[in-house]
Amino acid sequence: MFSAARAHEHPALRRVSLSPRIAAANRWLRAGRLPCHPTQMAGVGNPGPYRRGALLRPALPALRRLRRLARPGPRLRAFDPASTLELPSHPTPAAACPAIDAHTHLGRWLTPDSSWMAPDVGALLALMDASNLVALVNLDGRWGAELDENLQRYDHAHPDRFYTFCHLDWSLLDTTGGSGALVQSLERSAQQGARGLKVWKDLGLSVTAGGRRILPDDPALHPVWEAAGSLGIPVLVHTADPVAFFQPVGVRNERVEELTAHPSISLANEGVGMLGRLLDSFEAMVANHPGTTFIGAHVGCHVENLAAVSALLDRYANLYVDISGRAPELGRQPRAAARLIAAHPDRVLFGTDQLPIRADDYGVYFRLLETDDEYFSYAPGRTPPPHGRWQISGLALDGAILEQVYATNARRILRIAP
Numbered sequence: 520m521f522s523a524a525r526a527h528e529h530p531a532l533r534r535v536s537l538s539p540r541i542a543a544a545n546r547w548l549r550a551g552r553l554p555c556h557p558t559q560m561a562g563v564g565n566p567g568p569y570r571r572g573a574l575l576r577p578a579l580p581a582l583r584r585l586r587r588l589a590r591p592g593p594r595l596r597a598f599d600p601a602s603t604l605e606l607p608s609h610p611t612p613a614a615a616c617p618a619i620d621a622h623t624h625l626g627r628w629l630t631p632d633s634s635w636m637a638p639d640v641g642a643l644l645a646l647m648d649a650s651n652l653v654a655l656v657n658l659d660g661r662w663g664a665e666l667d668e669n670l671q672r673y674d675h676a677h678p679d680r681f682y683t684f685c686h687l688d689w690s691l692l693d694t695t696g697g698s699g700a701l702v703q704s705l706e707r708s709a710q711q712g713a714r715g716l717k718v719w720k721d722l723g724l725s726v727t728a729g730g731r732r733i734l735p736d737d738p739a740l741h742p743v744w745e746a747a748g749s750l751g752i753p754v755l756v757h758t759a760d761p762v763a764f765f766q767p768v769g770v771r772n773e774r775v776e777e778l779t780a781h782p783s784i785s786l787a788n789e790g791v792g793m794l795g796r797l798l799d800s801f802e803a804m805v806a807n808h809p810g811t812t813f814i815g816a817h818v819g820c821h822v823e824n825l826a827a828v829s830a831l832l833d834r835y836a837n838l839y840v841d842i843s844g845r846a847p848e849l850g851r852q853p854r855a856a857a858r859l860i861a862a863h864p865d866r867v868l869f870g871t872d873q874l875p876i877r878a879d880d881y882g883v884y885f886r887l888l889e890t891d892d893e894y895f896s897y898a899p900g901r902t903p904p905p906h907g908r909w910q911i912s913g914l915a916l917d918g919a920i921l922e923q924v925y926a927t928n929a930r931r932i933l934r935i936a937p
């Protein structure tokens with residue numbers, strides 16, 4: 520069961536991370552509007568402590584000058600420290616053994632203009648060859664004609680290199696067919712050639728039916744999860760989001776810069792209690808359908824608590840996790856991460872979740888999994904790093920475990936011949 524981890528109190532962080540908040544407030548001041556909580560900029564509510572800024576507005580220029588006098592030096596947003604550690608470095612441009620990326624986005628539904636996420640399939644295949652990637656799982660199949668387009672462009676045009684998953688149109692829940700219509704859609708997609716079902720975080724956060732919010736373990740969805748089991752296709756589920764997204768956007772939030780730069784991703788208005796409900800609902804779904812294979816995306820959707828993820832893997836033989844999007848998190852707890860994988864080498868899938876795919880990002884994942892390099896960037900060339908100002912260290916997994924994580928486990932779930 521979920522328990523919210525307490526953030527560490529750190530006086531230095533409290534001091535330096537004021538900058539992005541003040542920058543956001545300044546932007547609002549310049550626009551002649553009342554400063555408020557950054558998450559209000561995207562209309563997601565959660566009024567915060569920034570209202571008091573309205574009273575301070577006339578005095579702000581003088582206060583800023585005073586602050587600079589009291590605390591001279593660069594502000595956090597310009598902070599770009601060069602490490603002085605002299606450490607071994609092992610760039611890893613290709614995987615040590617043939618790899619399957621079980622979490623990629625190659626379709627059209629996530630691009631702003633509905634163009635293909637991978638516009639040049641030939642260039643993508645060349646990148647795959649150079650990186651020792653034998654296949655990619657494309658999670659963007661959607662359904663109907665869009666699924667066919669994805670299958671034609673990837674799976675059928677390049678057999679054994681791409682495996683496309685479908686989605687479900689949750690609005691069917693509100694039609695007379697309800698759950699039955701979803702099951703029919705899933706069966707049709709499997710007949711068309713979908714190799715799995717992808718479930719996104721909108722289930723649990725924004726999907727409603729009959730005026731109520733639908734969580735993953737909602738009884739209306741039981742027939743769907745059972746159908747996936749009968750069809751023999753895995754269900755890859757992204758529930759909730761990082762813990763910090765559910766916390767207030769402030770000096771105690773370790774991702775305050777990311778949340779200030781992208782206010783719409785904050786789920787602070789949901790609260791950490793809702794995160795617990797979503798994770799409990801995810802577990803109930805897995806528990807209620809032992810004949811269905813579930814893949815918990817992003818390290819079981821709870822990378823902040825690897826002990827909890829490990830316990831879930833112990834309890835449910837039908838659960839797998841992918842490591843996509845979580846290199847920064849795994850690499851800042853390398854010993855716990857290596858222990859989790861060593862304890863469940865047959866249940867962890869390699870995946871990256873890049874939008875769009877870049878060779879450099881693969882290099883970070885390979886270096887993370889294969890080397891014992893310490894204190895390196897999870898986002899080379901990007902300042903500030905997108906998720907938080909920390910560095911990562913490698914897990915140094917041994918060869919037999921790497922083979923399982925890179926490909927054997929995915930082959931088993933996807934029923935691909937070795």
Ligand SMILES: [Zn+2]
Pocket residue numbers: 622624658872
């Ligand atoms: Zn994804």
